[in-house]
Amino acid sequence: MRALITGMGGELGTRVANLLEADERFTEIVGIDGYPPRRRTTRAEFHRIDPRDRRKAVLLVRDFDPEVILHLGVYEPNARFEPTEARLGTAASAVSVLGAAASCPSLRGIVVRSGIEVYGRRRGAPSRPDEDARIDPTTPFGRSLAHVEQVAVEAGQVAGVPVTGLRCGPIVGPSFPSPLGRFLRLPLVATPPPLAELPFCLLHQEDAAHAIVAAAGALHDGPLNVVGPGAITASQAIRRGGRIPVPVVGPGWLLAAATAELLGAPLPEHTRELLVRGGVADGAEARRVLGIEPRATDDVVAQLYEWASVAHLTPSSKGAAA
């Protein structure tokens, strides 16, 4: 099977490429992104193309004629790009790649990385939506993801192929660039007042990668919530990480966001919404369809705060020291 990965330069894209390389079902793997992969790849062929360069992207997709497209070119605000750049890159990547894919004769399926942010957290919204819940995004990132899903569904309809929208929980991990992960690792962390916060769930970066690869094999038609079982509140996570929670209400969040940005951990709107209004989804259908068992949210938090110990190497010879 010929697989095309968009967003291969990201942590998730590179890991998915590595997993596909180890799977014999995928005979040819091509990846595109504006930045090179984060790790060495063996079989996958990488093309450095800016997501906004529609002409190059369309040419590559049509020439390669993929059988399955793994669209991971979804950029979370403040993960690697500032919010406007992330929004524009996400939209451009979806339109050019998925638009071109619709006219590929060999296409058999499309897998899109989306997020549970598409459900939104408007007042009265379901606390733990399943895939049948109406999407009603309330943040720019949620709207961006909803747009990607819509483009993918339209492309799938034109091509007559199934589209799997993987609505992932907030993806974090020890080496994953995530605004939530950075924020939670600050020494002092703003949180809603105790007992006035709602729980959220998380997804480990490795589980997200495995879910994407499983979806490429299953080619399910429709959205799937991919989340770690269980939930945790912001102050709980902060305490487990040995950080100090600072209760914040109302306009205090503006000050907290500005301070966090100065400390190198900007707080985008969807992350703030997650901390205040929670964010959980029912992931039973994805576990059934994809046969995955993501690690529990508790374990994801524990790994978020784990730091590998530094081994100081002593030079064994004068040559090595030089």
Added chain:
Amino acid sequence: MNVDAIRRGIPGAQALALLQRRARGEFDIDEWGLDPDLVALADPIFAARWDIEVSSAEQLPAVGGAVLVCNRRFGISEPWVLARGVRQATGRFVRTVGVPDVAPVGPFVRRFGGVLDRTDEIAGLLRAGQLVGLPTSRSLRSRVDAGTLEVARLEAALATGAPVVPVALVGRETGRAWRIAIGEPVAIPAAGGPLAAAELAETTRHAVQTLLDDALPASWWL
């Protein structure tokens, strides 16, 4: 050190250990916001406020989801009484429907088992094997009236096939003593459709009324 204190039976050692766990964030909270440790911490307060007697608790399923349809007068004590009574009798938590989605009240009440009044929310809880407390409408004038039950509120039970159990709550806001009478599960109509939902709502409401009539003494002037 705390474990030793608990073993030696030092008063308050268990509560202290629980508080220390909370300070470290080492407690569980479920996806709808229930905090079992906090419920355990607040239990002495509930015990001081309400003295609850539960009859026919064996009617409740030991595992799996069920909808407990109960009456309410003012609706202040009833959700707490139902949750504590069932927990005392069966060890299971009840998720009472009707929490406002406004901070800080909403998140706080959710810690004790409250959930939003939405069909999809109730269906999700039932699929997860939870007991859901569904109050009928308020009957402010009389405590012998079971209130009314909207047809749409039992849609989740019909969709998931969860048993519907009528429950009568008897007590006064001004008193400590409350009684919970649990009835036999109501048979779910085999045929689906709007008529089945209407019949189920009517049968359930009638069952709650019968339990109330049996539990309350007749008025002296009748």
